[in-house]
Amino acid sequence: MANPNIQWGILGPGNIAANFARSLKNVSGCTLRAVASSQYLRAHGFANEHGAEKVYGAYREMLDDPELDIVYIATPHCFHAEQIRMCLEAGKHVLCEKPITTSAAELEPLMTFAAGRNLFLMEGMWSRFFPSWHVAKEWIQAGKIGEPRMAEASFCFRAPWKPEGRLLNPDLAGGALWDVGIYTLAFSTFALGTDLKDSRAFMHRGETGVDEESALLLRFGxxxxxxxxxxxxxxxxxxxxxxxxxxxxxxPAPFRKADRVTLHTGNAVEESYYPYHPPGFQFEIAHVRECLRQGKTESPEVPLAESLLWQRVIDRAREENGFATTMP
Ligand SMILES: NC(=O)c1ccc[n+]([C@@H]2O[C@H](COP(=O)([O-])OP(=O)(O)OC[C@H]3O[C@@H](n4cnc5c(N)ncnc54)[C@H](OP(=O)(O)O)[C@@H]3O)[C@@H](O)[C@H]2O)c1
Known part of the structure; x- marks a missing residue:
């Protein structure tokens, strides 16, 4: 890249974007250049708080900035596919929040498009980059637990009752599987690899029509x-x-404050502890910085083929349980 200091733009300065911007400050070689919101004043307030140089009241205007290298998309999932395409068409690399899209059919053409333009595209599966996850991976690769056979993961919380909000609103791609189930899926392929052979799902449809609770069972090669x-x-x-x-x-606490990992073999327990500055996006951001510096178009840690696999599992789960598989 011409400028070794990577210039970031944030598209959709809401809740998680604020955490992302706080972490970005702690990553060397990265600068928050610009913020774009559909509401100029929101972008302005965010830029003031987080120190962005440029403020835009329209996403497309930010994408015209020739200095901008990469866009972090942090809007509700239903907008991701369209916004990823807009960024790629403008020649920008993209880190998009999870879930990267709301179906495999949305993701596949974006993968082809990004590769064709030699642009980086990655799903923001930030948990993959926590130091404790790296230790778990090292332990697995070193054979410390023998052959990995079973994985279990649970990410369940009680959101406040806001039917119009993105979590419970079907028009904003609400639901548990898309919002937090994706993390558990990402854990399963982290633990057992990507040779997935079969999946079954049970999804409970709540009052607003989204899945409030879901359970998945996967079988690997x-x-x-x-x-x-x-x-x-x-x-x-x-x-x-x-x-x-x-x-x-x-x-313990694998998806938010993953500062701890334990290894149990026989009666022995080994614990590793990695204190770090919250909110914790710095590991993901540093990884993306390295990918861009090395001219990669995909992350080796969160490859697009794996994102596509998660999308396919969710597509199938939704279809089996009578949920729409394309967004309105
Ligand atoms: N990695 C993590 O730990 C983590 C945690 C939470 C969420 N997320 C992901 O981050 C994404 C954003 O979640 P969030 O909770 O930060 O969202 P949010 O605060 O509700 O919204 C973020 C931005 O999205 C746009 N937006 C929100 N509602 C909209 C609507 N009805 N119509 C059009 N635009 C709308 C707005 O952009 P403008 O300002 O441009 O209008 C808003 O500023 C989701 O995909 C979610 O899965 C990740």
Whole structure:
């Protein structure tokens, strides 16, 4: 890249974008250049608070900025596909919040388009970059739990009752599977690989028409299984565990404050602790910085083929349970 200091733009300065911007400040070689919102004043307030140089009251205007390298998209999921295309067409690299799209049919043409333009595209699966996850991966690769056979993960919380908000509103791609189930899916392929052979899902449709609770069962190539649960209306302890023939790895609080990981073999327990500055996007941002510096168009940690696999599982789950598989 011409300028080694990567110039970021934020599209959709809402809740999570604020956390992202706080983390961005702590990553060397990265600058928050611009913020774009459909509401100029919102972008202006955000830019003041987080120190962005440029403010735009329309997304397209920001994309005309020749200095901008990459756009972080942080809007509700139903807008992602259209906004990714808009950014790619303007020649910008893209990091898009999870879920990257709301169907495999939306994602596939974007993958082809990004590759054709030699542009970077990645789903913002930030949990993959927590240090504790890296340790878990090292332990798995070192054979510390033997052969990984079973994964379990649960990401369930009780959101306040706001039927018009993005979590419960079907028109904004609400629902548990898209919002938090995607993290558990990402954990299952992290633990067991991507040779997925089969999936089954049970989804509970709530009053607003979105899935408030969902459960997934996956079967992988050597008969390994994953059991995943997610909810936006029922709180449960968050867990992520990988069980192997010789031991288990457990990540307490795996999807938000993943600062701890434990290895259980026989009666022995080994714990690793990694304190870090919240909110925790710095690991993902530093990874994207390295990918851009190396001219990569995809992340080796969150490759698009894996994002596509998660989309296919969700497509199938929605179809099996009578949910629409294309957004209105
Ligand atoms: N990685 C994580 O830990 C994490 C956590 C939470 C959420 N997320 C993801 O981040 C994305 C955004 O979530 P959020 O909670 O930050 O969203 P949000 O605050 O509700 O909205 C973010 C921005 O999206 C646009 N937007 C919101 N509602 C809209 C509507 N009805 N019509 C058109 N535009 C709308 C607005 O952009 P303008 O300002 O341009 O109008 C808003 O500023 C989601 O895809 C979610 O899955 C990730």
């Amino acid at each position: 050597k008969g390994e299984t994953a059991t995943l649960t997610c909810s936006i209306r029922t709180e449960t302890p968050h867990i992520a565990r990988i069980h192997g023939t010789e031991g288990s790895i457990q990540l």
